[in-house]
Amino acid sequence: MARTGTRNPLVIAALALTVGAAGAAGWGGWQRYEAAHDEAASFAQTRDDALAAGEQAVQNMNTLDHRALEEGLDSWEQSTTGDLRRQLVEGRDAFARQIAEAKTVSTATVLAGAVTELDQRSGRAGVMVALRVTVKAPKGEPAVKESRLLGSLTKTSEGWKLSALGQAPVGSTAG
Template identity: 80%
Template sequence: MARVGTTRDPLLVAAVALTVAAAGAAGWGGLSWYEAAHDDSAAYAQVRDDALAAGEQAVQNMNTLDHRKVEEGLDSWEDSTTGDLRRQLVEGRDAFVKQIESAKTVSSATVLSGAVTELDDRAGRAAVMVALRVTVTAPKGEPAVKESRMLGQLTRTSGGWKLSALGQAPVGNTAG
């Protein structure tokens, strides 16, 4: 005699098990995606990457200038800066144009590497160190190539991260 209701279709059992497993995996995947998308460390990493990209570009801009396009180059300098640094560039622009046009030099910079050394996202301040290779070509003679490290202070503005200070990084042993 066959029992009624106790025989199960193995195909139906497998389908139900696979459906439950798929729903669980989808739920776990969705939760993981949501947590990753709303993780503060991901947002902080994006701010750091934005500051680094802007800092590297600004330092490169500040080390690139062609006497044949001096106004365009100085516009780039001003667009890359803010605060006292920008004010100094604007105030000294006329004298600098005369100096560069008289020297007839062309300088071009290439970023070798860069790093964010400080980042205060709330205050909108960052610091970068950028290694560059700068080539300066005078009207006569061979191009002079030098590598240097620059330290830049960045300030976040409505137009993005801008240089607010720039200087040469110390080289060698600075211990007493």
């Protein structure tokens, strides 16, 4: 004869654990969905992508070895777009001659970088990059210079590319 009115505590515990696990899985899935569709996360990822591309492009534009001139100039062209790229392509031969004659090796190291503006809709961004550039000539000691550069980036089908580059103004804001 079967008992009525008594419940097995193991069945109750297993049921409670099953309900708890299902609830936790549902909550975790919902949190993951929200994170994947969060505009702030998307904006942050775009900002990080633009900064990484901007830092790399500025570093590329300040690194050139006369012994690997074609590869270096190719890197410049691959890092740029628009008028900046057009200027590099048009002046490539003259610049290559100058560097080959000077026999210099320029190496840039990014010290810091920041996105100064970002417009996802238009595919435009601005970066400021602090660099240390070392230029070695065949004779004499290497010259080391630290500078801050402002770059404009344009989003292309290949990713962010440098569309303008110039010196950042240096001065005091104290009044």
